[in-house]
Amino acid sequence: MKRIAILGSTGSIGRQCLSVVDSLPGQFELIGLAAGSNVSLAAEQALRYSPRVVAVQTEAGARELRDKICAAKRPLPEILFGTEGIERVATHPDVETLVSAAVGVVGLPATYKAIECGKQIALANKEVLVAAGEVVMAAVRRHGVSLLPVDSEHNAIHQCLRAGADREVKRLVLTASGGPFRKTPVSKLRHVTPEQALAHPNWKMGQRITIDSATLMNKGFEVIEACWLFGVSVDNVQVVIHPQSTIHSMVEFVDGSILAQLGPTDMRMPIQYALTYPERVSSNGCALDWPSLRKLDFEEVPVRKFPCLGLAKDALRMGGPLPCALNAADEVAVAAFLEGKLPFLGIAAAIERVLERMPRSAMHRIEDVLAADLEARRLAREETARRKE
Numbered sequence: 001m002k003r004i005a006i007l008g009s010t011g012s013i014g015r016q017c018l019s020v021v022d023s024l025p026g027q028f029e030l031i032g033l034a035a036g037s038n039v040s041l042a043a044e045q046a047l048r049y050s051p052r053v054v055a056v057q058t059e060a061g062a063r064e065l066r067d068k069i070c071a072a073k074r075p076l077p078e079i080l081f082g083t084e085g086i087e088r089v090a091t092h093p094d095v096e097t098l099v100s101a102a103v104g105v106v107g108l109p110a111t112y113k114a115i116e117c118g119k120q121i122a123l124a125n126k127e128v129l130v131a132a133g134e135v136v137m138a139a140v141r142r143h144g145v146s147l148l149p150v151d152s153e154h155n156a157i158h159q160c161l162r163a164g165a166d167r168e169v170k171r172l173v174l175t176a177s178g179g180p181f182r183k184t185p186v187s188k189l190r191h192v193t194p195e196q197a198l199a200h201p202n203w204k205m206g207q208r209i210t211i212d213s214a215t216l217m218n219k220g221f222e223v224i225e226a227c228w229l230f231g232v233s234v235d236n237v238q239v240v241i242h243p244q245s246t247i248h249s250m251v252e253f254v255d256g257s258i259l260a261q262l263g264p265t266d267m268r269m270p271i272q273y274a275l276t277y278p279e280r281v282s283s284n285g286c287a288l289d290w291p292s293l294r295k296l297d298f299e300e301v302p303v304r305k306f307p308c309l310g311l312a313k314d315a316l317r318m319g320g321p322l323p324c325a326l327n328a329a330d331e332v333a334v335a336a337f338l339e340g341k342l343p344f345l346g347i348a349a350a351i352e353r354v355l356e357r358m359p360r361s362a363m364h365r366i367e368d369v370l371a372a373d374l375e376a377r378r379l380a381r382e383e384t385a386r387r388k389e
Contacts, residue, residue: 004275005032005051005089007110008101010041012206013124013150013267017099018045020272024281032089034102034110037061043068046077053078053092055085083109090114097275100125101150103206104331105373108132112366115139115147122274124150130221131324132369133228147229148274153222154229155270156248156261161230164253172232173250173258174222175242176301177202179214182243186305192344194337202245202265211334212308215347216301220312224323227316234316239309241299246288264288307348311355320360324369325376329354332380342384350383 004021008014014035021028030049035042039061046054046069054077056062062081069076080088090098090110100111101124111128115121116139123129128136140147149155153174161169180199181189197214198207205213212218219239226237248270250260263269269286303310308330315322329351336342342350357379363369 001027001029002275003029003031003094003096004099005030005034005053005092005095005097006099006101007034007086007090007107008036008099008103008125009033009045010035010038011101011103012204013101013271014099016267017101017271017275018049020268020275021049023268023285024272024276027281028275031095032092034086034089036102039064039068047072047074050075051077052094053080053089055080055082055089057081086110087113090119091117095119097122099150099271099275100128103208105131105327105370108369109366112136112139115143115145118143118145120145121147122150122271123147124271126151126218126221126225127327129225129228130327131373132363132366133224133323134319134363135366135369137228146277148277149225149229150267150270150274151222151225152263152267152270153249154225155273156263157226157230157251159261159273160249160251160259163259164251166231168253168255169232169236170252170254171236171238172226172230173252174219174226174237174239175245175247175249176216176219176239177213177245178241178243178299179216181214181305182241182299184305186302189305189344194340197337197344201243207338208331208334211337211347212330214344215308216306217308217312217330217347217351219301220309221327223309223312224316234313239301241301243297243299244293244295246293246296262288308351311348311351315355318355320363321358321368321372321376322355324363324372325354325358325379326351328373328376329380329383332377333384336384342387346384346387350380350387353383354379 030051032053034055036057087110097120098114099122105127107125223237247260252258266286315326333347333350
């Protein structure tokens with residue numbers, strides 16, 4: 001039985017991870033759960049799975065959680081909150097595999113400490129590698145741990161790479177749905193509303209990642225992640241628009257062969273792969289609907305319409321604190337757009353200006369990453385305030 005803990009247990013990935021655990025009885029023991037502010041759901045999860053340690057965001061939330069479990073007349077797990085709580089869940093001595101699915105940089109220090117403790121990581125948190133890829137991957141190598149991607153695109157690449165040696169790989173191909181504005185002329189993007197940008201055609205996701213899909217910044221982040229995960233240069237990662245989202249990614253080999261991983265738009269499949277690797281186990285109910293698969297379309301990414309993809313590649317090429325700044329500035333700009341304080345096209349403009357203004361510094365420790373994150377957010381707030389009109 002594999003002993004696991006989940007950071008972000010009440011979020012979308014966390015809930016689907018628990019669904020996978022339910023579908024494979026007897027294969028996993030849930031040691032720890034770390035949630036945010038959804039204390040009611042955290043309590044339900046704690047009562048259902050009886051973990052040894054549970055953490056929530058605030059001290060008040062921890063008291064509420066304790067009261068709910070006591071009211072159910074169930075044994076109390078260790079209940080913690082804040083930074084100490086999430087790190088305790090991540091580094092608990094009985095945890096073998098940590099599912100890192102907490103949203104934002106909040107999960108970064110805890111995931112890093114789990115790596116230092118020798119835990120295997122199932123990674124669903126983009127910020128870990130986008131903001132701190134240099135620091136995190138150095139720790140992965142130093143401690144000899146496995147870092148398995150949960151994102152469907154990188155999970156697909158991981159599966160395809162099992163067919164060949166590293167020296168045989170020519171390039172990685174990430175697929176993008178194109179989001180809600182794939183067919184929208186650039187001239188009409190000026191007046192896009194948050195409601196329109198949140199109407200993703202294929203996936204049901206959180207607000208920020210849905211907006212990132214509309215700007216294609218999510219693919220920029222995935223390019224950065226792919227470079228760190230698989231040890232390739234940014235010039236050897238290509239993004240193509242594939243509106244059906246059936247092919248999750250591809251690997252092109254030096255002999256011209258291309259391997260593609262196909263599957264339904266269901267995150268339980270890559271989650272299960274990451275949790276059971278290196279074995280494959282019977283399907284948890286996910287299956288491709290072949291009769292509905294009538295065609296597979298591919299298009300080039302229109303660079304002028306989606307400048308965020310280019311900004312992400314530039315940030316990775318320049319290195320240092322810029323990938324971290326890219327992530328922080330995007331989070332601030334997307335929040336401003338959703339609040340009606342920034343136009344849609346202002347997202348990329350604000351991020352570009354933050355990258356230009358960001359001080360250069362070395363990134364050796366997690367503390368360096370967190371300092372760069374704070375400075376980028378400060379700059380981003382200035383830029384979004386300037387561009388409000």
